[in-house]
Amino acid sequence: MKPTLLLALLLCAPLARAQETPRTISRLEPDSIGIGDRFDLVIEVEKDLVQVVEFPTFEPPAGSGFEVVALPPVDTLERDGRRLRLAKRYRLAAFEEGRFNLGRAQVLYADKNILDTLQVGDSLLLEVGTFRIDSTSHSIFDLKGQRTLPFRFAEIRGYVAWGLAALALLAAAAWALRRWLAARGRRLGDLFRPAPPLPPHVAAIRALEALHHQKLWQNNRHKLYYSGLTDILRTYIAARWEIGAMEMTSDEIVAALRDTELPDKARRDLGAILRNADLVKFAKATPEAEENEADYLKCYYFVEETKPADPDPATLEEKMENDR
Structure with a gap:
């Protein structure tokens, strides 16, 4: 090979290699903002298809007055054959006034056996301004007190109309209810009057039926069963003859009813029930099934044989009229 040709190849090799290096530029959009506004740091790289570049990660230090707002993905701006032009945006915000030098961006570049860092353009300068108040043309005043506006009926007119309509509906409902009750011989006050207490014999019969449905002695709960029977009897006797049967013993109850007009069978039955109940409750006796049912x-x-006689219908009607 001729020396002249060899020298030309050696001189062109570095030039060709320099042309293969990616080209980078950077800019701020815009480069002058107000405090608290946002701006974009843009880095563009033009490279070969096989070359690899890695854009920097912008992490402003704490207390620097800058904040990363968004990091859009890398955008492909142009593709011409093997050449690519890429762009990376960093959306930032500034919260301190002043003129800041953001330095030069750096892009990591790799190609075959080459790993290098490319310095992007010149240093980036950002101007952050704030509001300026001309005290000569603007005066600063204290906060004004709360202003009290005059009352206007129009502000509550809707509420008043709805309230009157509701009252009218309630009055109409009360009048209709009163007419309905009057047609049935009753008064409006009867709706709020408490129900009269049940007669003692009715309350006792209902309590006995409820006790029977519990099936206590069938489940070997004889003491609870006989306690229920005697409590119902004591309550009935106390209300029927107005004696303190709840605090009396069985013998005292029988003695208290000695002068009372009772059928002989009812008197014998009462004594038998109280005697059997005492044996179960205090002597732990266990009666047979037939005796429990008996x-x-x-x-x-x-209760059925000793309940008061049914009142005369005329007397009952007179009592109802007096209750009204």
Whole structure:
């Protein structure tokens, strides 16, 4: 090979290599903002298809007055054959006034056996301004007190209209209810009057039926069963003859009813029930099934045989009129 040709190849090799290096530029959009506004730091790289570049990660230090708002992905601006032009945007915000030098951006570049860092353009300068107040043309005043506006009926007119309509509906409903009650011989006050207490014999019969449905003695709970029977009897006797049966013993109850007009069978049944209940509660006796059922029937018929006679219909009607 001729020396002249060899020298030309050696001189062109570095030039060709220099042309293969990616070209980079950077800029701020815009480069002058107000405090608190946003701006974009843009880095563009033009490279070969096989070359690899890595854009920097912008992480402003704490207390620097800058904040990363968004990091859009890398955008391909142009592609011409093997040449690519890429752009990376960093959306930032500034919160301190002044003139800042953001330095030169750096892009990591790799190609075959080459790993290098490319310095992007010149240093980036950012101007951050704030509001200027001309105290000669603008005066600063203290905060004004709360202003009290005059009352206007139009502000509550809708509420008043709806309230009157509701009252009219309530009055109409009350009038219709009163007419309905009057047609049935009742008064409006009867709706709020508490229900009269049940007669003692009715309350006792209902309590006996409820006790029977619990099936206590069938589940070997004889003491609870007989305690329920005697409590129902004591309550009935106390209300029927107005004696303190709840605090009396069985013998005292029988003695208290000695001068009372009772059928002989009812008197015998009462004594038998109270005696059997004492044996179960205090002597832990266990009656047979037939005896348990028989004592229940004795209680039931004792109440039925000793309940007051039904009042005369005329007397009952007169009592209802007096209650009104």
